[in-house]
Amino acid sequence: MVLAVTLCLIWIIVNLFILLPKRLSREENLFLFLTCSITIMLSLLLPAKRMYFGDPGFNYSIEGTLAFLFNRNIIFPVLTLISINLVQDKGLWKKLITFSASFCVFILFCKLEEKHTIVSSINTVTLFIYFICFYTLMLVLLKGFQLLSQKQQSSDQ
Amino acid sequence: MIPKGTVFNSNELFILITGVTAYTAMLLLPKRFNRQQTITMLLIGAFISTFFDNTVCINPFNYYNVNDTPFTDFWDMLSFVMFGPFAYFFIYFYVVIRKNRTTYFFYITIWALISMIAEALAWHVGVYHYKNGYQLFFSLPIYLIVLTATMVYYHYFIQKECIKIKD
Numbered sequence: 001m002v003l004a005v006t007l008c009l010i011w012i013i014v015n016l017f018i019l020l021p022k023r024l025s026r027e028e029n030l031f032l033f034l035t036c037s038i039t040i041m042l043s044l045l046l047p048a049k050r051m052y053f054g055d056p057g058f059n060y061s062i063e064g065t066l067a068f069l070f071n072r073n074i075i076f077p078v079l080t081l082i083s084i085n086l087v088q089d090k091g092l093w094k095k096l097i098t099f100s101a102s103f104c105v106f107i108l109f110c111k112l113e114e115k116h117t118i119v120s121s122i123n124t125v126t127l128f129i130y131f132i133c134f135y136t137l138m139l140v141l142l143k144g145f146q147l148l149s150q151k152q153q154s155s156d157q
Numbered sequence: 158m159i160p161k162g163t164v165f166n167s168n169e170l171f172i173l174i175t176g177v178t179a180y181t182a183m184l185l186l187p188k189r190f191n192r193q194q195t196i197t198m199l200l201i202g203a204f205i206s207t208f209f210d211n212t213v214c215i216n217p218f219n220y221y222n223v224n225d226t227p228f229t230d231f232w233d234m235l236s237f238v239m240f241g242p243f244a245y246f247f248i249y250f251y252v253v254i255r256k257n258r259t260t261y262f263f264y265i266t267i268w269a270l271i272s273m274i275a276e277a278l279a280w281h282v283g284v285y286h287y288k289n290g291y292q293l294f295f296s297l298p299i300y301l302i303v304l305t306a307t308m309v310y311y312h313y314f315i316q317k318e319c320i321k322i323k324d
Contacts, residue, residue, distance in 0.1 A: 034204045037208070038203060051216060052211075053227055060216065145196065152191050
């Protein structure tokens with residue numbers, strides 16, 4: 001059941017990413033996908049320790065593990081891509097709405113499917129701090145990546 | 158971050174030497190890509206390593222341990238970074254060589270074999286500890302898939318960019 005739901009979610013989110021207008025170039029989107037995937041995988045090392053290394057009190061199935069892997073490597077990174085593409089829109093209100101909506105989706109997703117997203121129970125305040133740090137890090141890294149291109153263009157000229 | 162009982166021995170030395178050599182070679186080679194492309198290639202290498210070590214190493218698969226502990230430690234992270242330049246070299250030499258319709262097939266095969274030899278060496282010095290019946294040969298399809306994915310990146314991001322510049 002959980003795997004079927006996750007696969008449907010993947011289909012919806014990937015199609016949403018395809019349909020929504022993209023403010024970032026292909027290179028920037030790929031860069032963002034790779035950096036946020038690596039960050040998410042490393043961030044989950046501690047909360048998902050029970051699943052990774054086997055905990056006698058923690059029941060997991062192949063189906064559950066696959067759902068977790070799909071969440072970790074497809075749903076979270078693609079949601080980040082969608083959010084960061086939308087936050088590039090001009091206008092403070094648009095940015096604020098996008099940020100708030102992304103935060104709500106992130107918290108809801110982590111709380112509703114806790115066992116297959118963050119594995120351990122984490123309180124909302126910690127999740128909120130993590131989300132702010134993660135989002136800021138992605139925006140800073142993206143800005144740095146964009147500056148690299150601008151510097152290259154100015155040095156070429 | 159180094160856990161108790163972990164000493165600096167052959168596997169840590171292997172990671173350090175390979176990493177330093179690879180990054181030095183990358184910096185010494187004549188530049189063929191812009192900075193964004195170089196960073197993306199390094200990230201592709203690091204992503205592939207992080208992804209497989211955090212997927213094949215965990216339950217229910219649990220096919221191998223990286224370095225001295227089953228947990229991810231400082232040296233595991235360093236090994237993820239160490240893999241970065243290999244994606245760069247893979248694309249760099251493919252750009253350099255003369256190509257025809259079948260080149261990519263032989264090129265990927267040769268790189269997969271080189272990767273197997275490198276993994277055998279890493280296993281020998283203790284970077285990888287196979288478990289639950291895993292054998293070196295099982296890594297071959299993973300290398301073939303990963304190298305093909307990197308080739309797809311080359312076709313869509315490097316080659317098309319070169320064609321655009323020429324036009």
